Structures are given as C-alpha cells and as structure tokens.
C-alpha cells in the first residue's frame with residue numbers, strides 16, 4: 001500500500017509517500033517514507049499567518065507533484081517486478097494461456113499511484129490548513145482514492161511509536177505551538193499535562209526575536225548555549241502542567257540588563273528542558289509505563305534528548321526519539337498515520353472533511369490500534385519494570401499485608417515505608433539528586449521543595465486537612481520523616497466520597513491562601529475514616545484565583561488519567577470543592593479547561 005501525506009499546518013509545506021510494503025519488507029525508514037518539504041522562512045519576526053498561507057498556496061502543489069512522481073516511480077517498479085515474476089512463472093509453466101503483458105500494463109497505468117490521500121486537519125493556522133484541505137480533497141477526487149484526516153499532534157506521537165515499535169508509550173510532544181504529554185487509554189490519547197501558556201518552541205522563538213535573531217530561534221539558542229554558564233531563572237511546574245511565561249520574561253529582563261546572551265540561552269535550555277523532563281518522568285510514574293517517545297520540532301535539540309534519555313535510563317525506562325526529519329513538521333508522519341487510519345477504514349467523506357485549527361489530540365477516536373490493550377491502571381498487566389514496581393505495591397495493598405513496608409520510588413523521591421516502626425509508623429522521603437538537571441538547579445529545587453513540603457504539610461493540618469505528622473527534617477540532605485498514614489493510595493481505591501473529600505480539602509487550602517501544587521490520585525492516602533493529602537513539595541502561597549483553579553485542574557486531569565469512567569468522579573470533585581470553597585474558582589476552572597492552547601503566535 002502507498003499513501004500520500006500532505007502537511008501544511010504552519011511553516012512546512014510538505015508532501016510524502018509512505019510505502020507500507022517496503023516498510024514490511026524491512027526497508028530503511030528513508031526508503032519507506034519519501035518526504036519533500038519546502039519551508040516558509042519569515043523575512044522578519046515570527047510566523048505570519050497570511051504570509052504562511054501564501055507560501056502554502058505556492059509550495060503545496062510543487063511538493064505534492066514531486067511526491068506523486070515518486071509514487072509513480074514506485075508503482076512502475078512494482079509493475080515491472082510483477083511483470084517479470086509472472087513472465088518467469090509463465091515461461092516455467094507447462095501450459096496455460098499466454099498473458100497479454102501490454103494489456104495489463106496499460107490498464108495498470110490508469111490506476112492511481114497511491115491508495116489514499118492523508119492530510120493534516122489540525123491543529124494549526126486556519127488559512128494554511130484550508131489550503132492543505134482543499135488540495136487533499138481535489139487529489140482524492142482526481143485519483144479516486146479515499147481521503148484521511150489526520151490530527152497533526154497525534155501524528156507527531158504515532159511516528160515515534162511506529163519507528164520505535166513501542167507498544168504503549170507516554171509521548172512528550174515538544175513542538176513550536178504545543179507542549180504536552182499524551183498517553184493512550186480506552187480508545188483515546190489523554191492529555192496528562194500541557195503548557196499553560198505558549199508552546200515550547202514559540203516561547204524560545206519569542207526570546208530570540210527579542211534579541212534580534214531570525215526565525216526559528218531554537219537552533220540558534222542551542223548553538224549559543226554551548227558557550228554559556230548557568231544563571232538563575234524561574235522554573236514552573238504544576239503537577240504535570242507547566243508554564244513558560246515567567247521564565248521567558250525573566251530571560252528578556254536579564255538580556256536587557258546586560259547578562260551575556262550565551263548564558264541566558266544555556267540557562268533557558270537547562271530550565272525549560274528540565275521542566276519537560278520532570279513532567280515526563282511524572283507521567284511515566286503515574287501511568288506505570290516504561291516507554292517514552294519524543295515528538296515535535298524542539299525534539300531536534302540534543303540537550304533535550306540527552307536529558308530525557310538520562311532520566312529514562314535511570315528509571316529503567318526506554319527512550320526513543322525519531323530521526324530529525326520525522327521530528328520537525330513533515331508529511332512523512334501524516335502519511336504513516338494516514339496509512340494506519342486507512343487500513344482501519346477511518347476515512348472521510350468530502351463533506352465531513354473540514355479542517356479544525358483547534359483540533360486537540362484527545363478529540364481523536366483512536367481507530368487504528370484495534371483491540372490493543374489500553375494502558376489501564378486499575379487492570380494493568382504490563383511487563384515493564386516500572387509496571388512491576390507499581391504492581392508490587394498494588395499486590396502489597398491488595399493482600400492487606402501492610403507490614404511489608406519497603407521502598408517506593410516516586411517521580412521525585414525515594415520513599416522508605418515502615419508502617420510498623422514506632423507508634424506512628426515511619427516514612428522517610430529523600431529527594432534524590434537528578435543527574436539530568438544542572439547541579440545548581442538540582443540543589444535549589446531539592447532544598448526548596450523539602451522546606452516547602454515540611455511547612456505546607458503542617459499548615460494544611462492546622463487548616464483541618466488530614467496530613468501525616470512531620471517528625472524530622474533535614475533540608476540539606478533533602479530528607480523528611482513522616483508518620484505513616486492511610487491504607488492505600490487513592491489511585492487504587494477511587495470512590496465518589498473520597499474524591500469529594502479531596503475537593504473539600506483543596507478548597508480549605510485555597511481559603512488559607514496556598515495550593516497543593518501536585519494533587520494527584522497518588523498523592524492522596526486513603527484510610528477508612530479519613531482521606532489524607534501528602535507530597536506538598538510543589539505547593540506555594542498565592543492569592544490568585546487562577547492558581548487555585550489550576551490546582552483543581554491538576555487533580556481533575558489526574559482523575560481523567562487514572563479512571564476509566566472519570567465523569568462521575570470529576571463531578572464529585574466539583575461538588576466537594578463547592579461545599580467548602582469559592583464559586584469563582586470553579587468558574588475559573590471552566591475557563592482554564594475551555595482555553596484553546598493551540599493559538600499560534602505571530
């Protein structure tokens with residue numbers, strides 16, 4: 001099978017042909033996927049939607065024609081092979097009617113050189129998408145082959161799954177207009193975490209525009225960073241969400257104050273990529289997956305790849321980054337996912353094929369993974385090493401053998417559990433040094449988070465929220481000792497009543513002027529009569545309603561990521577919150593959820 005892919009969401013006018021037979025026969029990915037691209041390069045400033053659309057208008061027909069020529073060559077070669085094979089077998093055959101080769105060739109020449117036309121339906125810039133959509137529709141009709149509408153961000157993920165052979169990886173998409181973590185569950189890709197403001201590439205590009213460098217800025221920052229030294233910049237992670245606005249304005253201010261641009265570039269990379277690596281690790285920990293794939297143009301950055309590889313190596317997970325030609329926007333990934341969708345019968349009627357500039361990855365019904373097992377936390381039976389670790393703690397809890405104790409490796413810390421030690425039991429939590437982080441950043445985060453966790457755990461209890469009693473603190477060693485609480489994590493024992501309790505607890509913290517920072521189903525411990533909050537290390541004092549809404553949103557996302565039927569639980573969370581908290585926080589929460597984050601900057 002051959003599928004034509006067309007990409008043109010923003011800057012890359014690109015067409016590709018995926019030859020699935022060659023792929024199945026073991027051809028290299030450059031043989032199996034032919035890509036022809038023509039990049040739009042703005043004269044000044046960032047990507048301008050109208051100019052980008054003009055570029056698509058000119059370049060798409062050209063790249064499509066080149067790709068189709070390649071498809072015709074492939075078809076001719078295949079025809080010749082077939083003719084030779086049937087000619088040979090004909091010669092060998094003792095009897096049978098002679099085959100009229102000329103007639104067969106002439107009828108084959110009329111066949112389309114591809115079996116389907118796949119195109120990027122979104123997300124992206126409306127004017128660009130419409131040009132791609134029109135071209136794809138026209139081709140599908142002219143060639144009389146089906147049309148396949150591909151979500152560009154899911155294609156960024158699937159190309160990594162395809163080239164790695166991983167089954168159910170977590171995916172970090174680090175591209176220009178986006179930054180998010182995806183994981184498969186129950187027929188959909190779920191967004192586990194994402195940027196709260198701009199995409200990661202756009203954030204970097206804005207800084208380089210400020211210092212007068214041409215678009216795109218990412219490669220220039222990478223080059224300049226080689227000669228840089230570390231300077232302090234903000235670092236903002238909220239559960240598995242993150243934000244770039246603070247760090248970008250600080251970087252601009254530093255530049256205006258005369259700090260060397262190499263130092264800022266170096267430190268931007270260190271902080272931004274450490275943030276992405278941290279949330280990716282948290283996603284691996286939450287899902288129990290031990291496979292990570294990278295997608296998107298920023299994935300071409302060697303420092304980001306190095307950090308992710310190191311993090312995965314240390315937790316015994318596998319990491320895969322596709323070739324750069326599959327990371328930046330390209331039609332190859334559209335053709336490859338298009339082929340899978342086409343095989344699954346997931347094609348579009350012309351009248352249903354309109355483009356969608358805000359197309360989110362979690363809106364896509366995943367038809368092409370068939371009956372593949374979903375990464376289901378409650379019924380997990382994977383064979384990965386992290387899965388085993390998660391299974392082990394689940395077994396312990398299920399068997400009721402709480403005495404077993406042992407070590408748990410969270411995303412951040414090594415936690416030694418000794419439920420029977422002394423009258424309170426004992427939990428020793430040590431925030432381990434992360435070698436992927438710059439030592440100064442690492443030291444700062446571990447110390448700050450240890451102090452904050454101690455302070456807010458106590459403060460929360462004073463506000464009437466059950467938390468473990470703190471018995472010891474050593475900020476230099478980043479170690480805390482707590483009372484042992486609860487019988488299991490909420491993740492293993494979700495119920496409406498307990499989720500309601502978490503809603504009430506969060507509301508109480510917010511009324512007292514601080515947030516938990518990382519409320520997930522694993523950071524709640526459940527006892528018969530009480531629901532404890534633990535792990536306050538990402539908390540902070542704030543009087544911003546946005547921060548409170550984000551706190552609820554983080555827990556909400558963790559429900560979506562953990563439960564097969566999250567809706568009743570999500571309603572219970574809001575109910576609980578409403579009973580103790582302010583309505584305006586829930587109103588803001590709706591805002592946060594409704595916010596389209598695929599706004600491309602210009």
Ligand SMILES: C[C@@H](O)[C@H](NC(=O)OP(=O)(O)OC[C@H]1O[C@@H](n2cnc3c(N)ncnc32)[C@H](O)[C@@H]1O)C(=O)O
Pocket residue numbers: 009010011123124125152174175176177178199200201202204205216217218219222296297298299300301302327328329
């Ligand atoms: C929706 C779609 O149009 C959009 N496309 C997109 O963002 O292009 P992509 O090729 O995935 O990524 C481009 C970004 O990737 C950055 N980039 C390229 N090389 C880089 C490098 N070596 N280091 C850091 N960033 C790099 C560029 O600065 C630019 O911001 C997306 O995928 O979000």
Ligand SMILES: Nc1ncnc2c1ncn2[C@@H]1O[C@H](COP(=O)(O)OP(=O)(O)OP(=O)(O)O)[C@@H](O)[C@H]1O
Pocket residue numbers: 282285408409410411412413414415417427429468482483484485486489522523525534535
């Ligand atoms: N006080 C406690 N009593 C009982 N169990 C606890 C306690 N503290 C932690 N645990 C157990 O250890 C696990 C990891 O703890 P914690 O969340 O503090 O570590 P972490 O490294 O910050 O994890 P993550 O960043 O993945 O949330 C918890 O999910 C819980 O099962």
Ligand SMILES: [Fe+2]
Pocket residue numbers: 152156175176296297328329
């Ligand atoms: Fe992209």
